[in-house]
Amino acid sequence: MNWRAARNALTLIVALIVLWQLIYSVVGEIAMRSPLATLHYTLHLLGSATFWPHLSETARAFAAALAIAIALGLAIGFWLGFHRLSGEVMEPMLVALYSIPKITLYPLVLLAFGLGMPAKIAFGALHGIVPIAIFTINALRNIKPIFIKIARAHNLRTAETLRVILFPAAIPEIFSGIRVGFSLTLIGTILGEMFAAQRGLGYLLMNAIGLHNVDVIMAVTLLLVVFAASVSSILLWADRRLHYRA
Amino acid sequence: MTRIVLYRLLVIAALVLLLELLCAAGVIDRITMPPPHTILRDLFAMLASGSLNAAIGKTLGNAATALVLALAAGVTCAVAIHNYPALRETLEPLFATYYAIPVFAFYPLLIIVLGLGDAPQILIGFMLGVVAVIVNTLNGLDRVPAVLRKAAHIHGMGATATAFFVTLPCAAPYVLTGARLAVAYCLIGIIGAEFIMSRGGMGYEISFAYTNFDNATMYPLIVLVLFVSMAVNAALSRWEKTLLARRRA
Numbered sequence: 001m002n003w004r005a006a007r008n009a010l011t012l013i014v015a016l017i018v019l020w021q022l023i024y025s026v027v028g029e030i031a032m033r034s035p036l037a038t039l040h041y042t043l044h045l046l047g048s049a050t051f052w053p054h055l056s057e058t059a060r061a062f063a064a065a066l067a068i069a070i071a072l073g074l075a076i077g078f079w080l081g082f083h084r085l086s087g088e089v090m091e092p093m094l095v096a097l098y099s100i101p102k103i104t105l106y107p108l109v110l111l112a113f114g115l116g117m118p119a120k121i122a123f124g125a126l127h128g129i130v131p132i133a134i135f136t137i138n139a140l141r142n143i144k145p146i147f148i149k150i151a152r153a154h155n156l157r158t159a160e161t162l163r164v165i166l167f168p169a170a171i172p173e174i175f176s177g178i179r180v181g182f183s184l185t186l187i188g189t190i191l192g193e194m195f196a197a198q199r200g201l202g203y204l205l206m207n208a209i210g211l212h213n214v215d216v217i218m219a220v221t222l223l224l225v226v227f228a229a230s231v232s233s234i235l236l237w238a239d240r241r242l243h244y245r246a
Numbered sequence: 247m248t249r250i251v252l253y254r255l256l257v258i259a260a261l262v263l264l265l266e267l268l269c270a271a272g273v274i275d276r277i278t279m280p281p282p283h284t285i286l287r288d289l290f291a292m293l294a295s296g297s298l299n300a301a302i303g304k305t306l307g308n309a310a311t312a313l314v315l316a317l318a319a320g321v322t323c324a325v326a327i328h329n330y331p332a333l334r335e336t337l338e339p340l341f342a343t344y345y346a347i348p349v350f351a352f353y354p355l356l357i358i359v360l361g362l363g364d365a366p367q368i369l370i371g372f373m374l375g376v377v378a379v380i381v382n383t384l385n386g387l388d389r390v391p392a393v394l395r396k397a398a399h400i401h402g403m404g405a406t407a408t409a410f411f412v413t414l415p416c417a418a419p420y421v422l423t424g425a426r427l428a429v430a431y432c433l434i435g436i437i438g439a440e441f442i443m444s445r446g447g448m449g450y451e452i453s454f455a456y457t458n459f460d461n462a463t464m465y466p467l468i469v470l471v472l473f474v475s476m477a478v479n480a481a482l483s484r485w486e487k488t489l490l491a492r493r494r495a
Contacts, residue, residue: 031358
């Protein structure tokens with residue numbers, strides 16, 4: 001099974017690179033670079049000293065945003081998943097919040113947090129909180145009632161019930177939520193940097209658009225896609241293992 | 247049920263009231279955000295004067311185009327992929343990681359290739375929406391009972407006829423889930439793209455108003471975008487529930 005998954009992934013990657021080369025041969029040098037040239041420039045970029053501050057800025061913003069998204073998402077999810085009435089009242093509002101283009105809220109975030117790091121973090125977290133909360137609510141609702149009865153029969157306190165019973169039972173689905181939250185937080189952070197920042201990968205991308213620097217656009221896009229796809233694949237693998245175990 | 251709806255309205259009213267109070271007390275100053283009643287008044291004034299109708303029409307029109315394309319291509323692809331398990335197995339990792347990829351990162355490339363017209367924005371909306379349609383349609387097709395396919399086969403129906411008259415109607419609620427997600431994604435794609443770089447549309451007007459501190463335009467537009475996406479979402483999820491209920495009956 002495992003080598004089959006690897007073979008599938010490999011076929012897909014090769015197919016995508018072939019597609020890229022084909023599009024390149026149609027569009028030409030004005031808009032794109034070939035896969036090989038992009039790889040070459042990416043390596044060059046990774047070797048240059050000016051690139052690393054941008055990368056570390058984005059990494060820090062993303063890490064903080066993800067931490068906040070997970071903490072707040074879990075808190076909201078546990079509250080709404082536990083308290084039935086609040087859950088029923090609030091859940092459709094969360095779903096509506098999930099479906100709005102959060103990009104329109106960007107000016108609000110900027111006005112509230114000012115230019116710079118806090119705004120990026122807030123914008124990233126804004127994207128991640130809702131899916132994590134929604135998945136957590138569903139995870140808690142799907143816990144078999146018998147588990148809770150057992151906790152009651154053993155006279156467990158709320159904190160103990162949470163730690164020993166509810167959390168382990170809900171963890172596979174919560175993890176799925178965190179997986180989705182991870183991707184959205186990354187997108188949010190990058191978008192945040194694209195509109196208003198002086199550093200970071202999003203800023204590099206936006207700047208390169210302004211300067212029509214195709215090399216940088218291609219290289220940064222490649223880096224983002226490779227990073228997002230590989231982390232997401234690892235999370236997906238862990239996710240499936242967790243679900244399998246449960 | 248009605249009690250819950252009442253509570254929900256109360257929560258929303260309380261939030262609006264809180265904002266109103268914070269604005270009145272000066273905790274949120276007027277440069278940051280005008281009080282909700284002013285936003286609503288500006289929204290009505292804006293809609294009545296029709297000054298931004300062109301932008302609103304452009305954005306919603308583009309979103310609709312992207313949605314129709316995503317639905318047509320998504321359902322077609324899903325039906326095709328469903329018939330070839332090997333192809334599906336290969337594409338599965340792409341679908342699973344697709345939404346982790348920042349699609350907006352491709353927008354600059356699309357602008358260079360297609361020019362700064364409507365096409366790159368529609369394409370971004372389409373790219374975001376189509377995979378949700380494919381994944382959900384596949385999910386629905388998986389749940390079509392084998393007996394229905396056999397019945398179609400016995401009646402000598404071809405692949406297209408089977409898809410149109412048997413499997414797709416049966417999978418309709420799931421396709422609709424995909425459509426609901428696609429609506430959200432298309433709006434996000436179009437408005438986001440307009441925000442980044444464009445020559446018109448609601449996203450453009452919001453970012454233009456933002457850079458000019460024009461809160462009387464910016465906040466009403468933001469509220470309008472929120473209303474539109476919530477209304478479409480609510481309407482589709484209602485339809486989805488009726489379809490599911492009819493199937494169970």
